[in-house]
Amino acid sequence: MELLLNERKIKILEAIITDYIATAEPIGSRTIAKKYNLGISPATIRNEMSDLEELGLIEQPHTSAGRVPSDKGYRMYVDNMMHSRDLTDEEINFIKNAISFNVGQIDYLMQQTAKALSMLTNYTTIVTEPTGSSLKLKHIQLVPIDSKSVVAVMITDDKAVKNKVLTAETVPTPDILNALSLDINAVVSGRTTDEMSKEKISSVLNKYPLYSSLITDVFKAVISLLQNSKDVHMYTSGMRNLLGFPEFSNAEKAQNIFKALEEKDLLITLLGDEKNVDKIQILIGGENNMQELKDCSIVRANYKVGSSSVGRIGIIGPTRMNYTRTVSVLSSIIGKMNSIMANITDDGGFDE
Amino acid sequence: MELLLNERKIKILEAIITDYIATAEPIGSRTIAKKYNLGISPATIRNEMSDLEELGLIEQPHTSAGRVPSDKGYRMYVDNMMHSRDLTDEEINFIKNAISFNVGQIDYLMQQTAKALSMLTNYTTIVTEPTGSSLKLKHIQLVPIDSKSVVAVMITDDKAVKNKVLTAETVPTPDILNALSLDINAVVSGRTTDEMSKEKISSVLNKYPLYSSLITDVFKAVISLLQNSKDVHMYTSGMRNLLGFPEFSNAEKAQNIFKALEEKDLLITLLGDEKNVDKIQILIGGENNMQELKDCSIVRANYKVGSSSVGRIGIIGPTRMNYTRTVSVLSSIIGKMNSIMANITDDGGFDE
């Protein structure tokens, strides 16, 4: 693809994209000649622009308007022309302060990450908890609530703490509940769902015939926690930022986007499910196949927890988003998260 | 106040408010005469409207436009002229289906309540967890996470389950942790913070001199959970609905409101702190003293949990909101919640 573009075309395309990202206004040949001194006249630029348009890299909203980058143009820019930029010390400190304290509370950490990202980029951000079929349970404890219900407190090996309230016809006494917790722990802790032995599960069920329905529910809760990415928690921040962009200032358009962003399933799809942790992915405009979000781009990446489970981070902005900066910020924050998560899982603790 | 208005003025004011709620357009004397057959001519209506304007109950956006209700006008309407309306069976069923299942998970219940309310009213809704200084702890259990941290699982007497991760220099063994949990339970469970004896707290601390810092943290967590309404969880829904109203279709205005609604402290203030459970309160326009929300009204109420702790529900819409319907829906949902909550706390369970 790049072979088709000579040095000059590249410079012109870059100028158009840079300018459009900054101003959201179509840009014409004269303006390019004035603002970016490429040493050529508007007429020459016009000829080149005509070629760029033929290649589908830029578009004209209407005759006698300037040119605007197309999705394909952004794609070219992102793939071949974007140069990364380091964050300032100030920004790095901002990130550190925002997400480095109180990391014991993993939900809080994620909320803070989402917030920091949206503040730094001025776009909308989504952060999900880690999931993955190789996620392991570290510890489970049943705690009585009342005569009809108990809560299963589950701690995964990335040290997220989860509750699931279970109802039972009769709830075991606290002592039995403790013993039961220990027996269940012996079966599930330190294992992925695949590694949990069916026989051991049955033997626990047989040991407590009175409470088999409760115990079944407990195992179900464990499996659903470890496997079911549908009810993964998500933390979003900075929705309102989108309202600040002229492309979404039309209330109806904005409403449609907001509606889409309220649908959890859609967001999960949007964040993707590739396990390749290290790469930042960019979806430009229509590349996400959601009609409502066709004027949005998504910059997304995974962060790593433990050996293999991953959480996802996504940044949603207008197609005309500042990719360079967004990628820099995201990559910096991913680095920070990975190191925090590595520290969290370092410690052996009490698992059997 | 009502004495100042004769029957006819009341009818006219009512017509203006009803119409404006429906159309968001200023309404003139001719239109009133045509649409609401009050048996009088536009000229007469004009005279009456002139009086209503003098009383500050309606306003003219500009000469030669129709009239629009003022905040004072809405206040008059809400206080004296609103007649309640029963929900349809369909709506009642909708509420029942939305919030009656899976009530074991109290956070889910609240999320569903917020969602149901925003769907029924088409406004933005906020629901907070119950708080109150007389909230009691039902049960607490410490669960090990790793060699440096434990999680305190706390169950309040409204059966909300809360986690707080605590770090410690050395974490007790599981056995000691269990014993410790029992001792702490003996001090805190079934009591408000005021009722917890300082001597008993000290005696627990003395019994486990090795873990005094951890235990201190546990008590701190308990007190903060029961008392600190600042970090109460809130569930909002239907933010985007506001974008549908012409008064907020201006993106900048909408952004300001969204910004305000992202501030938790402000929302807490907005929901108020009166303990009077039974009454639905209405704040019209500028009556909430927040500049950003001067074009919004808030309909709010408390729901009751157990004997005295309360949660709050608020509905935020344009000043031109449908008060009648909003009040009906809210009062119906409050009724439903109160009965659910009453059932939840009915059961004695395992507290000591």
Added chain:
DNA sequence: TGTTAGCACTCAACGAGTACGAGTGCTAAT
């Protein structure tokens, strides 16, 4: 005395007409 018809007046909204200017593509000169 309260009600209403009539009338002059106001003013936002709308549409037609016009000027402007940013932008284009094409052609011919360099």
Added chain:
DNA sequence: ATTAGCACTCGTACTCGTTGAGTGCTAACA
């Protein structure tokens, strides 16, 4: 190959008259 020049396009902004919904006032009426 580059560029100056030029005719052309078309959205934007502006003016200006028209329209119509609305008002307040006055005088007539029941």
